[in-house]
Amino acid sequence: MPAIDILGLEKTYSVGFWRKRPRRALCPLHLAVEDGEILGFLGPNGAGKTTTLKLLMGLIFPTAGSARILGKEWTDPTVKSQIGFLPEQPYFYDYLTARELLDYYGRLSGVPAKQLKSRIEAVLARVGLPDVSGMQLRKFSKGMLQRVGIAQAILHEPKVVFLDEPMSGLDPMGRREVRDLMEQLKSEGKTVFFSTHILSDAEALCDRVAVIHLGELRGVGAVEELTSGVAGKVEIIWQGTMVPASLKALGAECHVTGDTVRAVLAEASQDAAIDALRRERLQLLSVTPVRKTLEQYFVEKLKKSETAGGAP
């Protein structure tokens, strides 16, 4: 049974003041997220990522379709005690301290009063905020607020965590910490559904990714599957700074960095290039096929959808 099963969720808004016209924010979406996996929900700004999350959280109502979370209807209040949610660019009650805010959310989530204090301390330590937990949130930086946001999403030990752009506003160290935290959640058996437009994060973290554009799902699969298409090129690296003329004749793009040279050329020319390096007695360091990156896959999908007619 999938942890999250989205069954044709669809959202159309009415826009305009006098003459209302429909604007489809999300085409019928069918997507299943397996128990214990990290799924990256990728798309450019305005693709429908936040709309999907808002629908799943019950913040907006679908025009059609439904979803099941942990085997229950997504509108079932009992489901909500088992999910955690971090909205995009979260804003919290700034007159509260981090500890007071978590206390409030803990009570709303039904965390037993006896456990609440220890849970708050543990989660604050986990997101790296134990020392400033008594400070009012209005004095927090954007990165610190993001950490508080993650803390509130995992405070009640949910089975499924929804994170909308969790790396947004974080410095490289913060991003690394959030990535580590998401990996920890996975190792604890939790299902993580996170939206992002930072592809390197998705590539590093996700078991599978789903690409959405203009409200329509464009592709779903494991990162390795999506990027397995070989670009038909190889990368050869050797010691030294010399580039044999025969290699240039094969059409290799060469870049000298320090005392190594990196050349990218057609896979068909691989053997000829290696022979040329041996003839020049150059020390070969590596030969690797150039694989498609997630970024290339993503850009291809977006281009295809734009040439196919754009808006759904």
Next chain:
Amino acid sequence: MSARIVAIAANTFREAVRDRVLYNLIAFALLLSGAAILVGQISIDIERLVVVNLGLTTVSLFGVVIAIFIGIGLVSKEIEKRTLYTVLSRPVRRWEFIVGKFFGLAGTLVVNAFFMAIGVLAALLYVAHAYHKPDGWILVAVYFIILQFLIICSLTLLFSCFSSPLLSAVFAFSLFVIGSFGDDLRGFAAMAHGLTGLLATAAAYLVPNLSPLNVISSVAHEQPVASQLIVYNTAYALLYAGVALCGAVLIFERRNLK
């Protein structure tokens, strides 16, 4: 009451306290002390009348202003700032959020009214040097003022569910002013005929009738308050606030939080 409603109400109360709303109590205490001293010096034999009238009217006006000032942003501000997202993604039903907000604001106003009433009684003691039996009716007048607050709270919360803070303030304050002349409106409706009579009757029953809840003048004149009026006013205020809250819940249950 569910633990979630209590948590939301407590947070609403805490917000009012941290936003320094209750600082008006200090202003009120200073104002009333100054007025009492002044009144004590310039009035002859009507010190009590002036202090009770002035004091209770100020309690009522301060409270209504606070109710409107806080109430108009109770829901709309949470939507605008998106603080609601992390609340409604938890096992919190939308009606629980509205009811919690209502109790939080009502609690703030009750605490406010309590301390202001102490200020009025202290000023009264200053000018009259002792309490007399009819002074007990002042507490009934304060109770009626609190009932007014409940009605205004529910109305501002209702408007806050579908309107901007500015419009909500205009609607709520207009209803307070019209409602203060509720008996006159009903009198006019009884005299009018045809379509005017119909519209006036509809308006008279739709707008809260706050006239019976204002016994400040009679209490200042040491007149007792009938027990039937206490029962009637309590039932009316609770019913009216309940209906307005139901309206707020019905609107909020269907609202998309964009």
